[in-house]
Amino acid sequence: MTTTNHSALPITPRALKDLRTTDDAGRLTTPFTDAEGGAPLRCCLRRAEPGERIALVSYAPLRRWASEQDVDPGAYDEQGPVFIHAEECGGPDTGALPFTNSHRTVRRYSAEGRILGGRLVEDPAVFEEALTEAFDDPAVELVHVRAVEYGCFLYEVRRDQEVRGD
Template sequence: MTTYTARPITAPVLKELRALDDAGRPMVSRTDEEGGAPLRCCLRRSEPGEPIALVSYAPLRRWAAQTGADPGAYDEQGPVFLHAEECAGPQGDALPFTRAHRVLRRYSADGRILGGRLVEAPEDFAPALTEAFADPGVALVHVRAVEYGCFLYEVRRV
């Protein structure tokens, strides 16, 4: 059986994004009055009153820089929410953000998209990840929101 783990944006990358995001813009903090923003630093939804920021993030580019892959045209950047200040990171190892429709996008070790799958029901989420990682060519999976296509988090084999 394949085991995998959800990976938040790491602390060193968060520090960089809080200075300049992947589009070269400085972070702008705001108080989240309503709550509910999907935070990529700790993989939970924001609480009302928390200081958060919306920054541009290029997840595949950053992964490729670590692995030597060349994602070519698959390199992209998009908006992600994070705490405006350091946070404790994820609490527990449960898969986050599984209650709404999600797309699981599979990538090869060279950074190419191998396919994707729409997961509609929360109970289908873990089996869909198991299915994705059953393919030995899958190096990582991006979990994305359907409504905007935004990156939520990365999943890798353990």
């Protein structure tokens, strides 16, 4: 975890309710027991503990955000695999940025849902810098933090959700 002035946003409770039944690709959700643990959960932004019931679902984060904003993400509408708890959970228990212990990309999006660029973050020590740099551009409305290896969505940070220090 990385301490930050920005807030990582998990998948919303409303979206999680949908995803626990049918994912964004239209497939029925099939929960399973994570015997080993370690799956990066997007509902509470932590790794699964051995024995927890989880599900691997297809999720379209930009599509869901764009529908809230009444914009069309066009070709940038991606969906991909994410792990969630099979049942409702308490959400994140910390304000620190999760999953910063590996190479990540910080992908920037405009208010119209278009990609404005991104940055590869190889060192957890510069994660905060990468987010600050992204939001220094007034055209950036939100960023997605993604895994480099598979491109999986990890979490979102929105401009209007920044935690500002005095």
